[in-house]
Amino acid sequence: MNISDRTVANQILTTFKTTGIKAPKRLTDAANRATRLDAAARNIGAGAGRDGLAVAVTVALDAGRDPAADPDVQRLLTGQQLAANYNLADEITAAAYEAVREVCREHADEIVLAWRKPFDKAAATLTAARSRIGSVPLEDSAEILRQGGDVADTWAAAQRAAATIDTIAAGWYALATFTRLAQPTTRHRPLRIAEVDYDQWTEHGLTDAKANPWTAVLAGLTLSLPSFSEYKRRVAAIEQAEREPVTSADIE
Numbered sequence: 544m545n546i547s548d549r550t551v552a553n554q555i556l557t558t559f560k561t562t563g564i565k566a567p568k569r570l571t572d573a574a575n576r577a578t579r580l581d582a583a584a585r586n587i588g589a590g591a592g593r594d595g596l597a598v599a600v601t602v603a604l605d606a607g608r609d610p611a612a613d614p615d616v617q618r619l620l621t622g623q624q625l626a627a628n629y630n631l632a633d634e635i636t637a638a639a640y641e642a643v644r645e646v647c648r649e650h651a652d653e654i655v656l657a658w659r660k661p662f663d664k665a666a667a668t669l670t671a672a673r674s675r676i677g678s679v680p681l682e683d684s685a686e687i688l689r690q691g692g693d694v695a696d697t698w699a700a701a702q703r704a705a706a707t708i709d710t711i712a713a714g715w716y717a718l719a720t721f722t723r724l725a726q727p728t729t730r731h732r733p734l735r736i737a738e739v740d741y742d743q744w745t746e747h748g749l750t751d752a753k754a755n756p757w758t759a760v761l762a763g764l765t766l767s768l769p770s771f772s773e774y775k776r777r778v779a780a781i782e783q784a785e786r787e788p789v790t791s792a793d794i795e
Contacts (some may be wrong), residue, residue: 547639549581551721555647558714562661562707567653573646574594577639584632587622593699595619648722652770655718658711659768665704665756666766667710672701673760681757701757708756708766712736715768725771734777737764741784 559566594620603613610616627708647654675697679686687698712735719725733739733749737759742765747762759766770778 548637548644548721549577551717552577552640552643552647555714555721558658559715560711563660564655564657566647567650570643570650570654572736573643577636577643581636581640584635587632595706596623644721647718648724651722651724655677655715655768655770658714660770661707662711662766665707666760667705668700669708669756669760669766672697672704676701678761680736685705685783705756708736711768719771719774722771725774727774731778731781733764734760734774734781736766736768738769738777739764741779741781744781744784783784 552574556566556570585724596616598613599613599619600610603616604611675694676687676690681687681698681701684698687694715735716727719727727735733744734754739749743762743764747764756766
């Protein structure tokens with residue numbers, strides 16, 4: 544199994560837990576099954592060492608039984624054979640996480656829709672915070688707190704909101720790559736969390752930019768979590784605009 548499958552699947556589930564949103568039952572069931580099978584596969588043949596086999600054979604002989612027909616001897620021999628198949632555990636786990644992938648593919652739109660509720664709430668908090676804090680980087684605590692009044696509470700709420708959006712964006716990326724329903728690139732990172740037209744894209748130099756929720760709000764972008772089809776539409780719109788030739792009318 545590709546170890547990243549386990550990691551990425553866990554990232555998707557962690558996004559649900561962190562945001563307090565309930566994951567689809569089929570996804571939870573599939574993930575729990577994969578975790579259970581993964582752990583069990585790693586323990587195939589546990590206790591089936593040669594010493595254990597010798598003891599079982601001895602017990603069978605003492606009892607006057609044929610060791611070849613003894614259930615304990617057969618169990619230990621089978622365990623040794625399974626343990627000797629080094630690819631077996633990986634194959635079992637890979638199949639289990641493939642089932643998780645299929646569930647994620649089937650419920651991708653539902654998952655993104657569920658994440659939109661905390662995403663939109665956080666986006667609204669950031670927008671409101673901007674009117675109170677102004678165009679000051681969130682990490683510049685000294686400048687923000689210098690404003691006094693209730694700004695400390697507003698700043699704390701804005702930090703939590705930005706963290707929520709970052710968490711959901713990470714989950715969105717994990718879901719996109721895990722299901723292969725989209726191929727998000729670093730270059731188009733801002734499009735994962737915001738609707739951006741080409742003028743904004745060029746004005747703010749967003750190409751290759753790291754998507755920062757607060758910076759996006761300060762730039763006047765509309766924060767919104769896209770479905771994968773919507774994300775591809777956003778990317779296509781930017782790429783089409785970049786391909787369009789500059790005309791003399793544009794220059795004038």
